[in-house]
Amino acid sequence: MGFKVVVLAAGKGTRFKSDLPKVLHKLLGKPMLWYVVRSAKEAGADEVVVVVGHKRELVEEFLRREFPEVKVAVQEEQLGTGHAVKCAASFLKGYSGKVVVLNGDTPLVRSEDIKRLAETPGDMVVLTAKAPDPTGYGRVVRDGGEVLYIVEEKDATPEEKRIDEVNTGIYAFEPEKLLEALEEIDNDNAQGEYYLPDVLKVFKRKGYSVVPVETLDFSSVMGVNNRYELSVAEKFLRDRIVKELQLSGVTVHNPGSVYIEPEVKVGKDTEICGPVYLRGKTEIGESCFIGAFSDIEDSKIEDGVTVESHCWMRGALLKSGSSAGPFAKLRPGTVLEEGARVGTFVETKKAYLERGAKANHLTYLGDCRIGENTNIGAGTITCNYDGFNKWFTEVGKNVFVGSNTLFVAPVKVGDNSITAAGSVITKDVPENTLAIARAKQVNYAGKAETVKEKLKKRKRDGHSQENS
Ligand code: UD1
Ligand code: CA
Numbered sequence: 001m002g003f004k005v006v007v008l009a010a011g012k013g014t015r016f017k018s019d020l021p022k023v024l025h026k027l028l029g030k031p032m033l034w035y036v037v038r039s040a041k042e043a044g045a046d047e048v049v050v051v052v053g054h055k056r057e058l059v060e061e062f063l064r065r066e067f068p069e070v071k072v073a074v075q076e077e078q079l080g081t082g083h084a085v086k087c088a089a090s091f092l093k094g095y096s097g098k099v100v101v102l103n104g105d106t107p108l109v110r111s112e113d114i115k116r117l118a119e120t121p122g123d124m125v126v127l128t129a130k131a132p133d134p135t136g137y138g139r140v141v142r143d144g145g146e147v148l149y150i151v152e153e154k155d156a157t158p159e160e161k162r163i164d165e166v167n168t169g170i171y172a173f174e175p176e177k178l179l180e181a182l183e184e185i186d187n188d189n190a191q192g193e194y195y196l197p198d199v200l201k202v203f204k205r206k207g208y209s210v211v212p213v214e215t216l217d218f219s220s221v222m223g224v225n226n227r228y229e230l231s232v233a234e235k236f237l238r239d240r241i242v243k244e245l246q247l248s249g250v251t252v253h254n255p256g257s258v259y260i261e262p263e264v265k266v267g268k269d270t271e272i273c274g275p276v277y278l279r280g281k282t283e284i285g286e287s288c289f290i291g292a293f294s295d296i297e298d299s300k301i302e303d304g305v306t307v308e309s310h311c312w313m314r315g316a317l318l319k320s321g322s323s324a325g326p327f328a329k330l331r332p333g334t335v336l337e338e339g340a341r342v343g344t345f346v347e348t349k350k351a352y353l354e355r356g357a358k359a360n361h362l363t364y365l366g367d368c369r370i371g372e373n374t375n376i377g378a379g380t381i382t383c384n385y386d387g388f389n390k391w392f393t394e395v396g397k398n399v400f401v402g403s404n405t406l407f408v409a410p411v412k413v414g415d416n417s418i419t420a421a422g423s424v425i426t427k428d429v430p431e432n433t434l435a436i437a438r439a440k441q442v443n444y445a446g447k448a449e450t451v452k453e454k455l456k457k458r459k460r461d462g463h464s465q466e467n468s
Contacts, residue, residue, distance in 0.1 A: 002097040003118035003172070005040035008084045008196075009033055009104030010053025010075040015226040021055045023104040024062060025227075027234040028241070029261040029279055032224060033059070035107035035237075037067050038262075040100070042111035043118070049091045050104070051075050051084045080193030081169075086182045092175040099178065101196065103169040108220045108236055117172040122211030124178075124203045126150075127170040129218045136225065137166035138197050140212065147212050148204075150197035154190035165214070167197055168221035177208050237262075245272075254292075267303065291325060299330070316348075354397065366390075367409065371397030377421065379404035396431060 013022020023033040033050070040048045048067070052059045053075040063070050073088035085101055092099055098118045102109060117125050126147070128140045138150045139160050150167045151160050181202035187194050203210050215221055219236040222229065241262060242255045249268030252258055257275035260266075264278045267286035272278075276290060279297035284290065288301055291309035299316040301307065307318070308325030315332030318324065322336035326344055333350035336342065340353035343360035351365040359365060359376035367384040369392075370376065380401050382393040391409035395401065399413055402421035413419065414431030423437040 002044075002046040003100055004047045004049065004091065004095060004097065004175075005043070005045040005100045005102060005114065006073075006085060006088045006091070007033070007036050007040065007048065007050045007102050007104050008081055008169075009036075009059060010051050010056070010078055010084050010087075011105075012054040012078065013105070013225070016230075021059055022224075024058060025224075025230055027107055027230060027237055028259065031062060032107040032230075033062065033104050034066060035262070036102055036104055036109060037063075037070060039109050039111045039114060040102065041067075043100075043114035045100070045114075046097065047071060047091065049073050049088045051088050053078050053084075080187060080191070081196035082182055082185050082194035082198060085178070085196055086194075089179055089182075092179060095175050097175075098172045099175045100172045101170070103223060105224045106169060106221060107224060108222060108233055108240075109170060110217075110220050113170065113215055113220065117170065117213060120172065120211060120213055121209075122172075123174045123208035124200060125172040125211045125213055126197075126200065127168045127221065128165050128212050128214050129168055129216075129221050130164050130214070131166045131218055132164075134161075134164045134166045137223070138169075138195075139163040140165040140167055142212075145212075147200065147210055149201050152189065152191070152195060152197070168215070169196075169223060170221060171196075173199075174208075177203065177206075181206070181208075273309070285320070294325070322353075368393035368395065368407075370395050371399060371415065373397055374399040374401065376401045377403035377405060381406050383408045 009023040011022060016022050016025060024031045037048055049071045050063060051073045056074060060072055063072060071091060075084045075087040100114055100118050113127060117127055131137060136153050138152050139156055140150055141148045141160060178199060181199040184202045185194055185198040189195065200210055222233060224230050224233050238259060241260050242252055242258055245266050246252055250266045251271045254274030258272060260278045261280060264282045266284045269286050270284055270288040272290045273292040275292060277295040282296050282299050284301045285303035287303055288305045290307050293309050294307055294311040296313045299313045301318045302320040304321050305318045306323040310327045311325040313330040316330040316334040318336045319338050321338050322340045324330060324342050328342050329347040331349035334348040335352045337353060337355045339356045341358045342348060345361060346359050346363045349366040352369045354370060354372040356373040357370040361378040363376055363380045364382060366382050367390050368382050374395055374397060383406055384390050393407040393409045393411055395413045396415035398416045400418045402419050402423060404422045405419045406424045408424060408426045411425055411428060413429040416431055417429050417433045419425055420436040423435060425435060425437055429435040
């Protein structure tokens with residue numbers, strides 16, 4: 001039997017004090033709502049419906065971009081969680097499976113819990129948890145094992161407030177019975193809202209079954225109502241991601257300082273040194289080394305790659321056995337073929353380094369192709385931009401590029417050639433050619449002494465800048 005999921009995401013999130021709707025605030029680079037919808041989908045829901053309201057254009061735009069298959073229901077006025085579910089009624093009428101309701105501000109919810117709830121028999125199944133600090137949550141009031149009702153913090157007596165078992169806001173219902181009960185709740189409470197948990201009393205009155213299920217992992221059901229709780233949830237999530245990687249065969253040093261976004265993939269026997277940021281759709285292969293203080297986004301790093309400390313990468317591709325850093329900046333369109341290497345203080349952009357090509361120090365390579373086994377000397381720069389257009393530099397294979405060469409693009413250097421140190425290369429260099437493009441040196445024998453005397457005299461006469 002299938003199930004649908006309804007996610008409540010119409011609230012303003014007043015406690016965030018933000019122009020952005022609460023559910024769009026991010027943990028590890030993704031909005032809270034992204035995690036909730038992902039878990040619902042992973043649990044195997046037939047359909048996911050998100051109830052939107054406050055600033056719904058923003059929430060809808062996010063959903064269209066990330067989850068185009070998700071359905072949207074609109075709650076024009078935010079009259080409470082019970083009212084919000086009613087706004088999704090058209091998706092539930094006549095549906096024979098269960099409906100699982102989730103809050104959009106519970107980003108750590110596990111797909112296993114959603115599935116477990118959907119599969120638990122009962123007209124209403126409610127997920128509860130013992131909270132280390134229950135403040136702010138609805139309390140689950142029991143008589144023995146039986147749940148009598150749920151009371152919101154603001155409506156609770158001092159005695160009820162002492163209860164540490166809380167409502168997680170995650171439930172599974174028989175849809176028809178839920179819709180029926182929603183017609184019978186009122187807003188006669190401290191907040192003047194239609195509370196979804198109030199359907200529990202209606203279910204009991206009608207003799208429908210109410211089944212509590214307790215989760216032992218409170219962190220996975222915590223609600224995020226302000227930016228402090230957002231940071232707490234982010235830490236839990238970070239630990240969860242790092243632990244999953246560790247258990248799958250990745251060594252992580254200094255794990256408390258490792259920031260890895262949820263879509264990042266890392267292969268086994270790779271070693272990661274914190275602090276480090278791995279973002280977006282970054283993929284790292286097996287047996288790699290990722291040095292501390294690196295920040296890598298949307299990049300692909302194949303097996304056996306070494307990234308020394310302090311590397312910044314966006315949209316780069318590092319093939320097997322290539323290496324980068326320390327202190328390298330690899331911008332979009334950088335490709336390092338097998339065995340290619342960029343070293344210290346090297347910046348690359350749309351740079352294709354073929355097998356074994358090396359730029360070890362202090363270099364800018366932009367809009368270029370560097371051939372197999374070519375060596376780029378320290379201080380080399382591709383002058384790719386004339387203030388209006390970008391131009392391409394092509395360097396063949398086995399070229400020795402002398403230190404401080406400037407390639408004034410567009411320019412081509414043929415295979416097996418040499419550029420002399422300090423050359424400003426403005427014309428193509430054919431293959432097997434030595435290009436020297438620098439001012440000629442002139443030596444004046446004995447002139448050093450004369451010059452020194454002259455300078456000394458000038459200092460005595462008080463012409464130095466210090467004295468003037
Ligand atoms: C809710 C529960 C509380 C539970 C807690 C768990 C109610 C009345 N209370 O409290 O028992 O312990 O979650 O985290 O349900 N929303 C709408 N429309 C509305 C109001 C809210 O869509 O009119 C959405 C919000 O965007 C949010 C979710 O429902 O994603 C929960 O609302 P929130 O105000 O955060 O409820 P809590 O006070 O946390
Ligand atoms: Ca909440």
